[in-house]
Amino acid sequence: MPSKAGTTRLVIVESPAKAKTISGYLGPGYVVEASFGHVRDLPRNAADVPAKYKGEPWARLGVDVDNGFHALYVVSADRRQQISKLVKLAKEVDEIFLATDEDREGEAIAWHLVETLKPKVPVKRMVFHEITKPAIQAAVANPREIDRDLVDAQEARRILDRLYGYEVSPVLWKKVMPKLSAGRVQSVATRIVVERERQRMAFRTAEYWDILATLAVANAGEGPRTFNATLVALNGDRIATGKDFEPTTGRVKAGAGVVHLDSGGARGLAARLEGRPFTVTRVEEKPYRRRPYAPFITSTLQQEAARKLRFSSQQTMRTAQRLYENGYITYMRTDSVNLSETAIAAARRQIVELYGERSVPPEPRRYTGKVKNAQEAHEAIRPAGDNFRTPGDVAKELSAEEFKLYELIWRRTIASQMTDAVGSSVSVRIRAVSSAQEEADFGATGKTITDPGFLRAYVESSDDENAEAEDAERRLPNLVKDQPLTADELAAQGHHTQPPSRYTEASLVKALEELGIGRPSTYASIMQTIQDRGYVTKRGQAMIPTFLAFAVIGLLERHYPRLIDYDFTASMENELDEIAGGDHAAVDFLTAFYFGSANGAGDQDIARSGGLKKLVTENLNEIDARSVNSIPLFTDDEGREVVVRVGRYGPYLQRAVPGEQQAPAAEGEEGGGQGDRAPIPEGLAPDELTPEKVHELFLGGGGERKLGDDPATGEPILLKSGRFGPYVASGERKSSLLRSQSPDSLTFDEALKLLSLPRVVGVAPDGAEVLANNGRYGPYVKRGDEFRSLDSEEKMFTVTLDEALALLAAPKTRQRRAAAPPLREMGVDPLTEKPLVIKDGRFGPYVTDGETNASLRRGQTPEALSIEEASEMLAEKRAKGPVPKKTAAKKAPAKKAPAKKATAAKKTAAATKSTVAKKTTTAKATTARKAPAKKAAPRKATTSPD
Numbered sequence: 001m002p003s004k005a006g007t008t009r010l011v012i013v014e015s016p017a018k019a020k021t022i023s024g025y026l027g028p029g030y031v032v033e034a035s036f037g038h039v040r041d042l043p044r045n046a047a048d049v050p051a052k053y054k055g056e057p058w059a060r061l062g063v064d065v066d067n068g069f070h071a072l073y074v075v076s077a078d079r080r081q082q083i084s085k086l087v088k089l090a091k092e093v094d095e096i097f098l099a100t101d102e103d104r105e106g107e108a109i110a111w112h113l114v115e116t117l118k119p120k121v122p123v124k125r126m127v128f129h130e131i132t133k134p135a136i137q138a139a140v141a142n143p144r145e146i147d148r149d150l151v152d153a154q155e156a157r158r159i160l161d162r163l164y165g166y167e168v169s170p171v172l173w174k175k176v177m178p179k180l181s182a183g184r185v186q187s188v189a190t191r192i193v194v195e196r197e198r199q200r201m202a203f204r205t206a207e208y209w210d211i212l213a214t215l216a217v218a219n220a221g222e223g224p225r226t227f228n229a230t231l232v233a234l235n236g237d238r239i240a241t242g243k244d245f246e247p248t249t250g251r252v253k254a255g256a257g258v259v260h261l262d263s264g265g266a267r268g269l270a271a272r273l274e275g276r277p278f279t280v281t282r283v284e285e286k287p288y289r290r291r292p293y294a295p296f297i298t299s300t301l302q303q304e305a306a307r308k309l310r311f312s313s314q315q316t317m318r319t320a321q322r323l324y325e326n327g328y329i330t331y332m333r334t335d336s337v338n339l340s341e342t343a344i345a346a347a348r349r350q351i352v353e354l355y356g357e358r359s360v361p362p363e364p365r366r367y368t369g370k371v372k373n374a375q376e377a378h379e380a381i382r383p384a385g386d387n388f389r390t391p392g393d394v395a396k397e398l399s400a401e402e403f404k405l406y407e408l409i410w411r412r413t414i415a416s417q418m419t420d421a422v423g424s425s426v427s428v429r430i431r432a433v434s435s436a437q438e439e440a441d442f443g444a445t446g447k448t449i450t451d452p453g454f455l456r457a458y459v460e461s462s463d464d465e466n467a468e469a470e471d472a473e474r475r476l477p478n479l480v481k482d483q484p485l486t487a488d489e490l491a492a493q494g495h496h497t498q499p500p501s502r503y504t505e506a507s508l509v510k511a512l513e514e515l516g517i518g519r520p521s522t523y524a525s526i527m528q529t530i531q532d533r534g535y536v537t538k539r540g541q542a543m544i545p546t547f548l549a550f551a552v553i554g555l556l557e558r559h560y561p562r563l564i565d566y567d568f569t570a571s572m573e574n575e576l577d578e579i580a581g582g583d584h585a586a587v588d589f590l591t592a593f594y595f596g597s598a599n600g601a602g603d604q605d606i607a608r609s610g611g612l613k614k615l616v617t618e619n620l621n622e623i624d625a626r627s628v629n630s631i632p633l634f635t636d637d638e639g640r641e642v643v644v645r646v647g648r649y650g651p652y653l654q655r656a657v658p659g660e661q662q663a664p665a666a667e668g669e670e671g672g673g674q675g676d677r678a679p680i681p682e683g684l685a686p687d688e689l690t691p692e693k694v695h696e697l698f699l700g701g702g703g704e705r706k707l708g709d710d711p712a713t714g715e716p717i718l719l720k721s722g723r724f725g726p727y728v729a730s731g732e733r734k735s736s737l738l739r740s741q742s743p744d745s746l747t748f749d750e751a752l753k754l755l756s757l758p759r760v761v762g763v764a765p766d767g768a769e770v771l772a773n774n775g776r777y778g779p780y781v782k783r784g785d786e787f788r789s790l791d792s793e794e795k796m797f798t799v800t801l802d803e804a805l806a807l808l809a810a811p812k813t814r815q816r817r818a819a820a821p822p823l824r825e826m827g828v829d830p831l832t833e834k835p836l837v838i839k840d841g842r843f844g845p846y847v848t849d850g851e852t853n854a855s856l857r858r859g860q861t862p863e864a865l866s867i868e869e870a871s872e873m874l875a876e877k878r879a880k881g882p883v884p885k886k887t888a889a890k891k892a893p894a895k896k897a898p899a900k901k902a903t904a905a906k907k908t909a910a911a912t913k914s915t916v917a918k919k920t921t922t923a924k925a926t927t928a929r930k931a932p933a934k935k936a937a938p939r940k941a942t943t944s945p946d
Contacts, residue, residue: 005897010093011126012086012113014100017325018131026140032091035100036082040073040112042069042162048074059165063159065613069590071159083116099145101335102127102378104580105521108154111146130330130384153580156589160184163594167616168556168563175625176551177648184569185518189526190535191564192511193503194545194553200687201633203499204250208240209266213429213442215278217477224490227476229430229442231416234259234269236439243498250497252867266492272434278442278485282429288447290421292454294337294367295380295413298520299513301332302413306506306541307461309404310831313505313524320381321407328394328402329384329409333520337376339416346388354390354414355456361419369687372543382413415458423449426476430485446476456619463507482811499687502542521818537683540831540875544685547631547644547651555628559619563612633689642694644680651691653678653697653748683876699726701744708748710755714879717751719743728754738774739844740795746938753797757784759811770804772796783808823862829871836870838862852878874916 006621012034013019023032025403042062043049049059053072064070075083090096097118107125114123118247124143128135168182222256231239240258246249252260257586261269294557296304299321311319319887320332339347344364350773351360355714367380383389383406391407426446433439449455455471483860503511509523518526535549573595578584596611631644633653640655655676678697680689705719707728715731726743728751735754737743760771764783772790773781779790781804788807790796822837823845829836834849838856846855846860847870854866854873 007095008093008856009095009097010086010089011097011099014106014109015321015325017322019503021131021325021327023130024906025136031089031093033086034082035086035109036079036182037077037112038109038112039079039083039116040075042071042158043074044076048219050074058180061162062858063162065163065594068587069154069159071110073115083673086113086289087117090117090121093121094122096123097140098123098146099125099126099128101141101333102129102331103521104150104154106264107137107147107150108158111148111151111369114146114214114765129379130328131325132385134386135384149582150580150587153576155581156586157576159282159590160576162592163590163612164563167612168560171311171560171616171620171623172555174620175555175623175628176646177548180548180552180555181920182552182563183529183570184563185512185522185526186529186533186535187553187564188517188566188569190530190545190549191556192508193530193543193551194549195548196500196503197545197686200499200502201248201689202248203497203687204246204248205260205499206242206245206250206497206548207494207735208242208245208251209261209263209492209494209495210239210241211266211270211273212491212493213278213430213443213487214491215444215485217479217483217485223563224475227442227444227446229428231269231440231445232429232437233441234261235521236295242495245497247497247499263492263494266494269438269440270490272436272438272493273432273487273490276432276434276487278430278432278487280428280485281431281441282427283479283481284427286425288423288425288449290420290453291457292415292418292420293371293412293460295339295382295416296409297337297369297380297814298333299335299509299523301381301409304408305405305505306460306504307463308408310541311401311405313527314510315401316405317524319401323398323406323409324384327384328389328406330382330399331502332381334378334381335369335520337369338378339366339382339413340379342386342411343382344417345413346383350388350390351414351418351457357419359418359453359456361417365417367416379563380413381409383410386395388413396780411458415454418454418457419451421449421455421470421476422451423447423473428476428479432487440662441787444447444476446474447472449473449477463501463504463510475893485609502544504541504543506541508543513567517566519573536874539683539685543870547646547680549684550644550686551646554631555623558628559623560615633694636691636694640676644686644689650682651680653680653694655698676851698741705743707746707751710752717748717755718772719751728937730755732749736774740793757796759796761799761804764801764805770801770808772799772804781807788812817883825864826867826870829874831871831875836867836874838865838870847873849874925934 007029009030010021011022011026011030012035013022013032014035016036019032026032031522043059046054049062049072053059058064058066059072060453062072064072094119094645097810098110098113100109100113110125123146125146127138130140133762140696154478164184165182168187169180172180172182213231215229216226216355226264231644233239237257237259240252240256240260244253244256244260246253252258252521294300298317302311302313302316306313306317309316317332319331323329324332328530337691344366348360348364353776388410391410392405394406395403418718424447426448428444428446430442430444431439432442449471452471459470471608501507505527508527512518512523512526530549531538532544535552536545537542538544553564557900562568575589579586579589592611594611594613596614629646631646633642633644634639636655642653642655643734644651645654653676676698678694680697684693699719707719708719710730713731717730718728719728727734728746729735733755735757736747737754741750761770761772766768769784772795773780773782774796777789778785779793779796781790781799782788783804786808788804788810790807822839824838826836826838826847828834829849832849834851836847838845838847841853841855843857846868847865849856852874854870854877856862
């Protein structure tokens with residue numbers, strides 16, 4: 001759309017990519033420029049505070065809390081050059097259009113631009129939810145004013161987060177560890193993850209059994225001849241399943257009224273049912289109908305991208321941002337499931353083209369969102385334009401990431417306007433009477449889909465990887481009441497109750513959304529922040545809290561519970577929404593929160609207690625740092641309390657008898673004290689600190705086990721563990737355990753044998769001793785400076801002098817040994833779909849997918865390692881990245897001899913030449929800066945332990 005004759009308009013957007021796309025849709029007379037995101041913010045540190053404010057008592061906060069919470073905004077250093085460019089452009093145009101994003105954050109950026117540029121020409125706000133030519137032209141034709149209520153809400157949110165972070169974080173610095181941070185939403189998100197890990201730590205598994213019967217039908221006709229049924233009741237009482245057990249005790253819940261079968265009971269019942277007749281006692285058939293899912297909003301897009309594509313929240317939003325800015329999808333930060341009439345018509349047309357008229361319902365589908373305070377005026381995330389482009393249409397234009405996400409959004413949008421999936425579900429009960437006259441009832445269910453409807457286009461995934469897919473069918477034979485059946489097989493099968501699953505980014509976003517905490521624009525940054533702060537680590541998709549998170553959340557729960565209360569945090573979001581709607585004053589809200597004023601925050605506990613400022617200053621002395629940094633685990637068999645202490649150099653284990661006198665904490669370490677200590681290996685999850693694992697760690701962290709006394713010296717032989725693994729020691733003698741030995745099963749005789757190393761095999765003809773020993777690269781024999789490897793560890797104790805001399809006389813060979821076969825082939829990694837094998841390396845067995853290797857941890861054996869554990873270990877190793885190789889220090893250049901003094905003439909010539917060179921360099925620098933030369937890419941470091 002060309003501007004009016006002689007009129008020049010400046011359109012300001014956030015990103016260069018967005019500017020490039022929009023400029024193509026506007027005619028002559030429009031200048032489109034980017035602000036590069038936020039242009040102003042509160043000062044990040046003291047250096048950012050302007051000189052005239054440095055003496056103000058509120059300068060540290062960047063908010064004048066005593067004068068209406070006036071915020072001090074500064075232009076960041078990396079934006080100053082662009083702001084200068086925008087100021088210059090603003091003076092050269094007749095009108096300015098602020099085309100920042102349509103949410104609160106975008107509204108605030110528009111306001112900051114006005115405040116910073118101070119334009120003398122008319123300023124208008126243009127908004128759009130997709131970057132297409134019709135949408136941009138409509139936005140130019142229908143501008144509006146800046147919505148000051150939205151700006152106030154965003155400013156209140158920013159100030160609230162600053163007050164929370166700057167007042168609570170120093171408490172963590174003093175009582176837990178320097179440089180920690182607290183946040184209004186990040187701390188609540190961390191609490192959710194910590195609470196789930198506590199549940200896992202308290203969980204006690206239970207075993208229960210049932211019977212799986214393979215039943216056969218005579219004269220089955222067109223249906224299947226056999227089907228499976230599971231034992232569900234015995235003599236009228238229900239068979240216990242996982243839901244019937246207390247998670248913290250592993251016992252059957254009181255009053256459950258169930259039959260708890262053990263292995264013997266299930267096997268015995270199966271034997272008593274062998275050869276007995278089975279009869280159908282009940283058949284119930286019901287119609288099956290499933291409605292389509294609503295179109296994507298920000299949170300559901302992040303959840304499905306995580307489940308289906310294994311994208312992190314940040315990765316999803318970065319990719320969606322690129323798709324939006326280049327005109328492929330609508331705005332990706334939304335909590336509305338609405339589709340415009342144009343979008344509904346486009347979807348219905350495409351469904352007819354691709355799936356036929358029968359796949360389109362008579363009336364368009366319209367959805368109502370469940371998110372509190374959703375901005376229903378916005379649209380859901382969908383393909384942009386009035387005619388959707390299929391994934392095939394855009395495949396060559398998009399990167400692999402972009403294509404996958406676009407296809408996901410396209411399929412979800414199309415499916416939302418398709419017909420229901422319909423079919424039938426069947427529930428069957430079968431009874432058999434055992435030889436002991438026990439009535440055993442079996443159950444089976446089936447599902448048949450007669451018209452898949454929307455399932456042709458899209459099937460939603462589940463956080464439960466064992467859950468059955470929506471489009472899966474389970475076909476049963478055509479059964480009727482009193483029909484006889486025969487049992488082809490009766491198999492007793494055992495089960496174990498499982499702890500609650502850890503949160504993934506997807507399920508954590510879902511939990512926050514359900515609690516009403518956070519908003520679409522914040523979820524991705526929350527996920528990243530709690531990881532960047534060291535509160536959460538990822539193992540595969542699972543989010544695992546660190547012990548640092550336990551200490552921080554423990555402090556907040558005990559001393560500032562309201563600050564991480566779910567309802568309180570959600571209520572703050574609601575009040576911010578009220579400010580955005582013009583129903584509440586931002587100053588009243590902030591005053592109540594910070595000072596405890598009766599205005600604005602109603603009957604909130606923080607307001608009644610005097611506000612945040614009073615809360616964090618008056619209660620500081622009540623916080624015992626040692627208690628905060630101690631996470632109790634259990635009391636061991638010897639009555640010692642085992643706790644995890646969070647110290648400056650990382651978490652460690654400590655155990656002591658209750659009431660035992662503790663020494664003062666070590667300097668700089670709040671959680672210090674006396675008693676047995678053991679380090680906690682990096683990457684060990686809190687719920688993995690079982691009594692057995694703790695015992696093992698104490699053995700390796702200063703603890704020791706006496707195996708007996710040396711009969712020759714009378715000195716005790718001790719099993720210890722050090723930096724390089726377990727070893728035995730007696731007096732001055734030490735010897736590492738062999739690769740084939742385990743500290744748990746090491747015997748006294750084996751320890752004596754190890755202490756005999758290095759073993760004197762004999763004396764060579766030249767008088768030199770010949771020794772057998774174990775080293776970094778395995779067993780060997782040695783004479784003087786000559787070494788030769790032995791082909792087995794046992795040879796160290798049996799090799800004769802003649803054999804050793806023959807080895808030493810043979811020439812050294814550099815020929816590589818043939819690669820040993822893998823110890824075990826495990827199958828396919830569920831994350832990467834690469835084959836996994838366990839190999840034997842120089843430092844012990846390790847699992848590999850051909851690219852990444854992870855050593856088996858202490859206590860893990862190649863035979864017992866599960867495919868899930870192996871996948872998690874490799875995912876954790878990949879997340880850490882390759883270990884960089886050490887580079888040799890560069891030698892300092894040799895000092896040059898001092899040059900002889902130049903003559904006066906030479907000095908003058910040199911000065912003249914220097915002046916010319918400087919002028920030339922300056923001139924070149926002002927026209928174009930030369931790009932730095934590319935450095936050679938570093939060689940990829942190997943992670944193999946072999």
